[in-house]
Structure formats: C-alpha cells, structure tokens
Amino acid sequence: MNPEPHDLTVLLNRGIAGDRNAADQAFTFVYDRLRAIAAGPGGAAKPDGTMHATALVHEVFAKLVKSNAATMNDRRHFFSVAAKAMRHIAIDHARKALSKKRGGGAARVSDTNLEAPTGSDPLQVLALDEALKELTDLHERQASVVELRYFAGLSVQEVADTLGCSPRTVELDWRTARAWLRTRLGETDR
C-alpha cells in the first residue's frame, strides 16, 4: 500500500523526527516514484531515453509535494531523501548495465554500441559511490553536497536550502569534495 502524496510530507516529517519506519516508508515511496519515471518514457525523459537527475527529481517533487503547499521544511526533507533514492537508482542501474555487458546479451551490446553512450558511465557511477562512502567518513556535509548536486541535480541554492547552510559554503564544499573525489578516482584508474 502506497502512501499518497499528502502523506509523504507527514512521513518525511516523522522520519526526520526519528521515526525509522516512517523514514523507510518515505524513502521507498520516493524511490519507487523516481524509478518508475526513470524506467519509462514520457515525463522527464528526453526522446533518446536519457534523463537528467535534475528533471527527474523535480518532476517527482512537483507531483508529490509542490501541489501540497510545501513548506521549506518539506522541500528540505524531500530533497535529502530524493538524493539518496537517486543514488540507489543510479547504482542499481549501473550494476545492471555492467552485468548485461558481461552476461549473455552480446548481440544486444553490439547493437547499443552503434550509438554513442548517452547516460552516465556505469563504472564511474559505481566508483563514485564507493569514493563518496569514504568521503562521508571524512566530511559528511561535503558528501551530502555531492549527493544533492550530482545525484539529485540540485542547484547550489537548493543544496544550501536543503542543508541549511550558505551557498558560499556549498560552493566551497562542492569544489573541495569534487577535487578530492577526482583525486581518489584518479588513483583507482591507475
């Protein structure tokens, strides 16, 4: 049974207040919605079947929260949950894409190879996820900034609103985290 949109803000609020069950439900709800849209045409998708996280997350936000007179808090809660959900979706998708390539779908792969790759590189997504886990231990807020900017496609201002800090802090966090991640991923490349 899915909670309906009006419920989502309630779930999000309860989740923030420490209700694990509500937090899980809210996550599942947002995750399902994002995945459903990501899995099909129409909506935020471009004709070639790709879609940017920004469009995806905002489409789901508009559907689930906006028509519901969202407060700043609702936005905040939604975006942090959505960013995590998007990250999961990206990882699942990347894993699937890789296993397809490794697995029996040889003919398929040659088909798709004819076209230029349009989405994010699955290998990079997985490596980024691993590196982000490390960054979370080193600097949690910076890792959140990356999650919100890269996986949810939020703007600097939106990230600042979500995290409750200044855009300047977000910029700096982003730049530092990005440099660190780049360095970290560069190491694994070698």
Next chain:
Amino acid sequence: MIRARYAQAADIFAEALDRPEPDRESFIADACEGDDELRSTVESLLRSDADASFLDTPYTHDDSGAIENIDRLDRAVAVGHYRVRGRIALGGMAAVLLAEQENPHREVALKLLFLDGTASDTLTGEAAALGRLQHPNIARVYEAGTATVTLDDGDSFTASYIAMEYIQGVTLADFATSKTLDRRDVATLLLSIAGAIGHAHQRGVVHRDLKPSNILVDHDGGPHIIDFGVGIVRDGNTSSTASSLAGTISYMAPEQLLGQLDRIDTRADIFALGAIGYELIAGKPLHAGVEHLDDAVMARIVESSPAAGATFRAQAGGQLARVLRRATEPSLDRRYQSASEFAEDLRRVIDGRPLDADDASAVRALAFYARRHKAAAGAIVVVFVTLAAAVAVTLAASSATERALVLAESSREDAAQQA
C-alpha cells in the same frame, strides 16, 4: 586518511583557491609547515580542481530499453486473447490500445502497464474494487491481469493490463471548448456526473481526482468518468490550462491542498464537481491565475470560493451560482454533504424550482454524516493508487497529477468474508 587530516587539507585548499595562482605554491608551502604529505595532498586537490568537467553534469539516467517496449506497441497484434485494432493513447508508464474481444464480442480500451511487481498488484486490487462499480456514466472495467503482448514479427513480451469499456468521445475539457454550453447544459452534465460519483460513494469509492480531462463526453453528450483510478488522460489537444498549476489544483478541495488526510472524504469529490461546474460556466479554472501556492494564496482559497463572486453570479445566474458556491465551499461543514444532495439541487435548477438549501438542512446532513462516518470508520480500507507514474496514462506529462483513490470497503462485505 583521518577526519582531522582531511579537514586540514581542505582548509588549506580552500584558502589557496582564494589566492591568485602564482601565490598559491608559496602559500601552501607556508601553510603546510614542512608536512610533505599534507602538501602533496593539497597539491593533488588543486590539480584535480583544474579538471572542471568532472561531475559537471548531474547524473544522467539512460534507460532506452524500457522505451523499446512502449514504442514497439505500435506493432502489437494481440494482447492475451484480445486482438489489437489500434492505438488510443500512449504515454507515461502505460499505453491504451483499442482492442477487440472475441467472446463476448466487443471493443475494449486496453490499458497496458510497463511496471512490474507492485504496480500490477495495485492494478489488480484496483480493478477488483472498480469492478463493483456499475453505472452508465462510469467506464466499466471488464477485466485485469497479465498477458503476453504479441508483435507483428512474432516477438513478444509481458505486460499488465486492464480491459475497460471503450468510449468514443472527447474529454469534457475539449467538449466545453468546442461547444457553447448554457447554464442548463452545465447543470445537466453535472447532474449525470454527480449520479456516477454518488454511485461510487455508495460503494465506498472516493475518486479524489475528478477533473475535466478524465471525463469523456460521448457523441450523445453523455459524460463518462474514465479515470476511476485507472488514470487515462487522452492525448492530443491538452489545453494549456491543464498543465498549469491552476489546472492541477483547481479541482482539489482545500482539505486536499492542505494535506489534511483525515478530512478527505466523499466531500472532496463534491468540491471537484463544483469546480468543474465553475469552469464550464466561467470558462476558466476555479483558481485561474494562481502560479504559486504560497501562504497568501492558500489563505484566500481557504477563506472563500471564487464561485461566491459577483461576476460569477452574473454568469451562472443566481440559482446555479448558489449551488456551485455551496459545492465549492472551503468549509467541509457548509459544503454539500452528499452527491445526492448536490444532485437534488441541480435538478431544482434544471426544473426552475426554488432551492431549499437552507442552513437547517445542512446541519441535519452534517449530523447524519458524522454518525455514518463514525460507524464506517472502523471498516474503512484506504487504497492509495500510486500517482501518474504507476497508474495514470499520462499523455501530456505536464498534466500528470497524483492519482489517489480511497476505497472505503463496506463493513458488511468484510464481515461477510470473514464469517
């Protein structure tokens, strides 16, 4: 690396960024105070920072595979035991095909869903509930299940489907723009829809997303609710209002807009009916012009209905204006308490009889409602049909709104099953 170490490097990195490039090297050397490891960390951060393209574009999802199936639907020749005759609509997570059933022989609108797992469960449960509805103004649901879609080249895949009554017609939104409707036409249309909604309410189904785009008007001018939780929005000329915020929120009762879940009941549908009536008369949505649902706008919406305005009274005439005003009352208590009460007043408007919608009857109705509600509360089952993404066939993505359906199962039936 440990946190303190990272913080140190990050600080020096940040400060170095603030300095002009030529000064950076000496600044870093000073700041690191002979700590070579720290220095090399900061330097590698700066080198990486130069790669501006890294993570520059947010994550981009590529799932062209899912699209394949929906595109290939054009070449579908059969879905289970249905023969495909054409495509009615396509979009969102689903497509609607025109198909033929052999036995009994009839045309059906076949709605296909491309989601697995929960979506098909939702669909089946929903179809079961909707199967109980039998009303000339509600598109019938014949059957739901999972079937093999066969393409013209023999290829096939599996999809969940709902087979529904096929209604030839245009959406109420399009109907209203193509025809001049007088007050009587509007009242008559509303009366039919109110009958259908009343029928659903009696069977414990609350629609909650009634709007002109999910009501089809057939060639004889009869309206049919096609979107009872199966979310079919016809494609083609979707009016621009439908995609605006006003086009979405105008049919939502204030308690829905406020997210007061426990207050949303059959009266939310009455509100939607009133809002539809308002739009048919006024030629614009109830909350036309609203672009943001900020506090000021919400305060206005909760304060009074636009149908209470003098301009609208002049357009609708005193009688119909009063009825629509009461249907769109922000206050639940002052709104019509049932579809039949609303229908009764519409009949009076059509017959030119005086309304007797006085306060006393409202109070009586409220008391009745409260009693009935209390009794039913224990047996109410709420099924939330997922929004557009899962069930609605959203042909214009912009017009996608949340679909929600409350099924208040009859307590008798539950009791009977358990007994």
